[in-house]
Structures are given as structure tokens and as C-alpha cells.
């Protein structure tokens with residue numbers, strides 16, 4: 039479980055430390071920094087996946103991403119963005135800064151200045167450090183418990199995680215990597231008219247819904263065949279009381295269908311409403327038969343009618359039995375419905391002079 043996240047100099051966040059519980063709900067007005075925090079957590083996972091640079095470049099590069107408040111007028115060479123997380127087992131921290139100007143055309147790439155992993159509960163003592171990286175030099179604890187300098191090349195634009203050619207020799211580092219790679223993020227499902235989700239898809243077992251929902255039919259059928267179907271049926275019955283959902287297989291191409299009372303034929307995903315598809319995606323994502331350690335949801339209530347909120351609350355409560363949840367929302371009703379059943383940590387944020395601040399931490 040993630041116990042704490044620290045973010046420095048990432049978009050509107052100058053410096054925030056957030057303690058996390060099993061279920062965390064984040065509120066605040068438009069532009070206060072909710073999605074920025076969501077993305078900062080996503081960046082930690084991107085580092086573990088070896089695509090930190092790509093993710094950052096897609097966000098406009100370090101120049102755009104670095105906090106640009108008044109107090110940020112320090113020299114470019116000294117500016118750093120810091121992300122760290124402390125879990126029950128380990129602490130991971132990365133610090134990136136700007137590359138030297140005019141050395142390369144890849145000026146969106148960040149430069150990893152420091153990267154550390156400590157075993158949890160040792161207050162970052164040097165003896166608990168299993169990875170220490172400065173620029174392109176890395177010092178790691180190997181499978182025999184010995185600390186040694188990594189002899190192969192480490193590129194400065196990416197995390198150490200994706201660059202170890204022999205990860206089995208560094209079991210602690212590999213464990214941390216696997217745990218962070220397993221986090222899942224759901225923001226916007228691609229439900230546009232010609233999206234993959236609306237057309238028949240090749241059916242292969244999919245215990246995890248893709249972040250854009252593109253494998254919805256396959257993930258739905260996986261849930262039906264390998265567990266969780268009872269919970270799914272209950273939730274879909276309460277959200278759509280006069281409908282039944284099932285998958286049709288035509289030469290291994292799967293289509294999710296909805297049979298609605300009063301209609302003489304089932305409707306395919308191409309014909310379903312945006313809100314219905316979003317809710318189906320959330321259901322399949324949150325009831326995954328391979329629950330991840332952590333799921334972040336960014337405004338899942340978007341485009342759902344208020345009468346769907348009890349079913350959404352049920353879904354989140356059910357998922358939180360197996361998974362730690364970070365939920366960004368604009369709906370006090372959703373939080374109240376969840377709060378009737380289980381406890382959660384509540385953060386209300388505000389944007390003060392261009393800086394995201396915690397306004398309240400109770401509900």
C-alpha cells in the first residue's frame with residue numbers, strides 16, 4: 039500500500055506531501071491541481087515502465103511541466119522536479135532537471151539527477167538504500183546483498199528501472215519496479231464513434247481493462263469466465279435494471295451487446311450511449327479478476343446521470359476491498375454515498391497564487 043506521496047515542482051504543485059489511506063478522495067474547484075497530482079502519480083508508474091521521458095514529452099516536456107509560480111525564478115540549472123512514494127515495503131524517489139542546453143536536439147527529454155530506493159521503515163538510512171543513482175552512475179544492492187556500481191551504460195533521460203539488462207540480479211529493485219508497473223490509471227475512456235471499443239475486437243483473455251477501454255468486450259468476457267460475474271451482475275442490475283449484457287463471438291471477434299426490455303434485438307457497443315459505455319468500462323476496470331495494488335480514477339462520474347451514482351459508489355466500495363484507490367471527483371453525493379459504507383481520507387485542494395494547496399483534510 040502507498041503510505042505517502044511527495045511531489046515538488048510538477049505543474050501547479052510546488053511542494054505537497056500527501057498521506058494516503060486505502061481509499062482517498064480528492065475534491066476541489068476546476069484548475070486546483072487534482073489532475074496534476076493524478077498525473078504525477080502516473081509519472082512514477084511511467085518511470086517503472088521505462089517510459090518516463092515519453093510521458094513527460096507528451097505533457098509538453100520539463101519546460102512546461104516545471105512549476106512556474108513566482109517563487110520559481112531560480113536558475114534553470116538548479117531547478118528540479120521531485121516525485122517520491124513511500125509504500126509499506128519501500129521508498130522510491132526520483133529527481134529530474136533540465137539537460138544542458140544545445141548539447142542535443144532532444145530538449146524535451148529530462149535529465150535524471152538522482153534516483154533512490156530505500157527499504158521502508160529505516161528512515162532512509164544509507165544501509166537501507168538498495169539503489170542510489172546520480173546522473174549516469176548507479177550503485178545497487180545485488181542478489182547476494184552486496185552493493186556494487188552498475189557497470190553498463192545508464193542513459194540520463196530515463197529511470198534506472200527500464201535499463202537494467204540483468205534485473206534478476208537486483209531482486210529488490212525489480213520488486214519495486216513490478217509493484218509500480220502494476221498501478222492502473224483510468225481517466226477518459228475512448229468512446230468516440232470510431233473507437234476500438236465500439237467495433238468488434240479480437241477476443242483474447244484480458245484480466246485488465248486497457249486505460250482507454252479498448253478491450254472492453256474481451257475484459258468483460260474474461261470477468262464472466264474467471265470470476266467476479268456475480269458482483270458485476272449485481273452492479274449492472276442496479277445501474278441498468280431493465281438491461282442484460284453479454285458478449286457475442288463471431289469468428290473470435292467479440293462484441294458486447296445490451297438487451298433492453300422492450301427492444302426486439304440487442305444493441306451493440308456501437309449503438310450504446312456514452313454514459314452507458316463509460317459505466318461499463320468502470321465496472322470492468324474496477325472488478326478486474328486480477329486486482330492491482332493501486333488504481334487511480336480521475337472524475338469517474340463524468341457524463342453519468344446522478345441516478346447512477348449509487349451503483350458507482352457500490353463499485354468503488356467493492357474494488358476498495360482488494361485495491362488501494364485514489365479518486366478525483368466533483369461529486370459530493372458520490373463521496374457521501376461511499377462514506378455511508380466505508381471510511382476514506384478526504385483531501386480538498388485549492389489553487390492559491392498559482393500553487394496547489396491542501397485546504398481541508400476531513401469530510
Ligand SMILES: Nc1ncnc2c1ncn2[C@@H]1O[C@H](COP(=O)(O)OP(=O)(O)OP(=O)(O)O)[C@@H](O)[C@H]1O
Nearest residue numbers: 049050068069070071072073074102103104105106
Ligand atoms: N507548469 C505549471 N506551473 C504552474 N501551474 C500550472 C503549470 N501547468 C499547469 N498549471 C496549472 O494547473 C492547473 C490545472 O490543474 P488540473 O488540470 O490538475 O486541474 P483540476 O483540478 O484537475 O481541474 P478540473 O476540475 O477542471 O479537471 C491550471 O490552473 C494551470 O494553470
Ligand SMILES: [Mg+2]
Nearest residue numbers: 072073074336
Ligand atoms: Mg482535472
